[in-house]
Amino acid sequence: MISKEDIIKVASLSRLSLSEKEIGQYQQEFTNILGFFDTLSEVNTDGVKATAQITGLENITTEDVVDSFSSEKLLECSLQSKVKTQVAVAAVM
Amino acid sequence: MTVFPTTIAQAKKMLELKKISALELTNLYISRIEEFDKDLGSYTQTCFDSAREQAKKLDVSGDFSAPLAGIPYSLKDVISRVGLKNTAGSKMLENYEAPYNATVSELLEKSGAILLGKVNTDEFTQGSSCENSALQLTKNPWNSEKVPGGSSGGSAASIAKYLGLFSIGTDTGGSIRQPANFCGVTGLKVSYGRVSRSGIISYASSFDSIGPIAPTVDCTARVLEVIAGHDEKDATTPNISVEKYSDVNIKDLSGKKIGIIKEFTNADGFDENLKKSFEKTVEDIKKLGGDVVEISLPLTKYAIPTYYLLVKAEASTNLARYDGIRFGETVKVSNLEEQYTKTRSEFFGPEVKRAIMMGTYTLSAGYFDAYYVKAAKVRTLIKEEYEKAFSLVDAIVAPVTPFSAFKIGEKTSDPLAMYLADIFTVTANLAGICGLSVPTEKVNNLPAGIQILGKAFDEKEILEIGSVIEKKYNFSEIREKELV
Numbered sequence: 001m002i003s004k005e006d007i008i009k010v011a012s013l014s015r016l017s018l019s020e021k022e023i024g025q026y027q028q029e030f031t032n033i034l035g036f037f038d039t040l041s042e043v044n045t046d047g048v049k050a051t052a053q054i055t056g057l058e059n060i061t062t063e064d065v066v067d068s069f070s071s072e073k074l075l076e077c078s079l080q081s082k083v084k085t086q087v088a089v090a091a092v093m
Numbered sequence: 094m095t096v097f098p099t100t101i102a103q104a105k106k107m108l109e110l111k112k113i114s115a116l117e118l119t120n121l122y123i124s125r126i127e128e129f130d131k132d133l134g135s136y137t138q139t140c141f142d143s144a145r146e147q148a149k150k151l152d153v154s155g156d157f158s159a160p161l162a163g164i165p166y167s168l169k170d171v172i173s174r175v176g177l178k179n180t181a182g183s184k185m186l187e188n189y190e191a192p193y194n195a196t197v198s199e200l201l202e203k204s205g206a207i208l209l210g211k212v213n214t215d216e217f218t219q220g221s222s223c224e225n226s227a228l229q230l231t232k233n234p235w236n237s238e239k240v241p242g243g244s245s246g247g248s249a250a251s252i253a254k255y256l257g258l259f260s261i262g263t264d265t266g267g268s269i270r271q272p273a274n275f276c277g278v279t280g281l282k283v284s285y286g287r288v289s290r291s292g293i294i295s296y297a298s299s300f301d302s303i304g305p306i307a308p309t310v311d312c313t314a315r316v317l318e319v320i321a322g323h324d325e326k327d328a329t330t331p332n333i334s335v336e337k338y339s340d341v342n343i344k345d346l347s348g349k350k351i352g353i354i355k356e357f358t359n360a361d362g363f364d365e366n367l368k369k370s371f372e373k374t375v376e377d378i379k380k381l382g383g384d385v386v387e388i389s390l391p392l393t394k395y396a397i398p399t400y401y402l403l404v405k406a407e408a409s410t411n412l413a414r415y416d417g418i419r420f421g422e423t424v425k426v427s428n429l430e431e432q433y434t435k436t437r438s439e440f441f442g443p444e445v446k447r448a449i450m451m452g453t454y455t456l457s458a459g460y461f462d463a464y465y466v467k468a469a470k471v472r473t474l475i476k477e478e479y480e481k482a483f484s485l486v487d488a489i490v491a492p493v494t495p496f497s498a499f500k501i502g503e504k505t506s507d508p509l510a511m512y513l514a515d516i517f518t519v520t521a522n523l524a525g526i527c528g529l530s531v532p533t534e535k536v537n538n539l540p541a542g543i544q545i546l547g548k549a550f551d552e553k554e555i556l557e558i559g560s561v562i563e564k565k566y567n568f569s570e571i572r573e574k575e576l577v
Contacts (some may be wrong), residue, residue, distance in 0.1 A: 014453045015433040016446055032509055037398045043471050050469035053299045054525030055286045060328040073192035077420040089418055090429040
């Protein structure tokens with residue numbers, strides 16, 4: 001059974017706050033789901049390269065050219081207060 | 094008898110011959126939405142005024158030469174369109190308005206198609222029933238107690254009920270093919286990279302594919318011709334030419350080697366009636382001249398854990414951007430970390446939270462190699478297994494779902510059971526190949542069908558085979574009779 005501490009730690013990494021009920025629920029669900037994922041250990045993957053993306057494309061580049069796009073439109077998407085063309089946030093520290 | 098066109102080809106002919114104007118056609122579909130959608134719940138937003146404006150302009154110009162000129166359609170509510178909200182079926186983006194157009198959206202506008210609105214999806218496209226939408230419930234038009242499937246449930250339900258002539262959905266693990274199957278319409282999961290994902294809200298970036306849901310294979314092919322292609326804005330779109338997909342050059346299946354996956358046919362929990370229907374279709378494929386070959390893909394049993402491990406990990410990364418700062422809802426508190434946590438906890442639904450938790454767990458230090466990297470290696474082996482299979486056969490025919498559309502609420506308490514139901518669809522996404530879902534007949538009083546899988550960028554093959562199979566069953570006739 002996945003420990004309560006593990007669930008709380010993962011929730012903190014995920015920036016999610018969970019109720020006691022949710023913690024218990026995740027403990028049970030994860031134990032089942034992760035047990036299911038464990039079947040992958042049956043597959044011999046010695047010398048096999050992991051797939052990061054499926055197209056096989058490599059080193060695709062694009063020119064760093066400024067498009068005509070108004071930052072106002074992007075700023076409108078934020079509910080934070082704005083300072084000129086920047087979004088103001090609470091102090092980090 | 095239908096009094097309006099029910100395929101793109103029919104509509105194009107009527108428009109070109111001036112038997113109907115673009116405005117009349119648009120209004121026909123709008124009145125169907127107004128009449129049927131309050132019960133069906135497929136549209137999350139409509140844009141009828143701009144649709145009518147666009148139609149009027151087209152009528153004034155008199156030029157219907159563009160490939161989809163005057164054809165009404167919808168976009169799954171994860172595809173950006175300026176002037177409309179892009180909600181991803183979530184509370185988090187319920188009020189978010191797209192600041193730019195998705196490439197697909199631009200291409201369709203250039204092709205003359207007329208956007209009627211956005212359609213419902215499971216929240217952040219995570220789900221297989223559309224029940225995870227935080228906004229509204231969409232029902233199956235064949236039986237209002239059943240789900241339409243998901244995550245492109247709004248797309249499939251609206252097309253089945255003729256509330257548009259095509260819809261653009263997304264397929265990460267079956268989200269086009271399964272709802273198309275549940276709703277008795279055609280759905281195409283394109284090869285990964287065939288259609289640009291620029292401007293489309295991601296679920297799992299190495300799995301997502303964008304494709305059409307439409308009444309017939311020909312409709313699907315015509316839309317694909319417009320939306321497929323390399324895009325500078327999407328680095329995962331290879332520079333591979335777009336073919337004339339709507340040109341079908343075969344009359345039957347003679348000369349075609351068709352594979353049937355042994356492990357699918359023998360899958361646990363495969364409904365007896367659906368299995369019999371599938372086996373009957375296989376016999377029909379033989380009668381149509383197809384050379385049917387049984388193939389074995391032993392890694393099939395690892396497909397679901399491989400898929401879910403990888404997609405939830407990728408999803409947790411993609412969902413990290415929703416922190417209440419640059420877009421989406423926010424909880425105003427003076428501490429930054431609290432703002433992130435409170436915003437995400439309040440505005441994400443349960444399946445999305447589960448995905449984030451699971452993905453974060455499998456990506457965290459100490460678990461990354463055992464889970465994520467292991468699954469990514471198994472994915473390589475599954476991809477190779479399919480490549481080997483396609484060196485032996487031209488296409489693979491497979492079932493789409495192990496059971497028919499289920500009752501609303503029936504499967505919401507067991508997430509693992511819901512995941513296991515994707516067994517026939519996830520392998521195409523793992524391998525990056527293409528798959529076309531085609532309805533064949535009614536089973537258990539609901540639509541049933543098959544999917545045709547083709548190797549990467551071989552959409553032409555599966556569309557041709559699909560059109561032959563579609564002609565054999567003529568399911569559109571049944572759909573028109575019951576749902577128009």
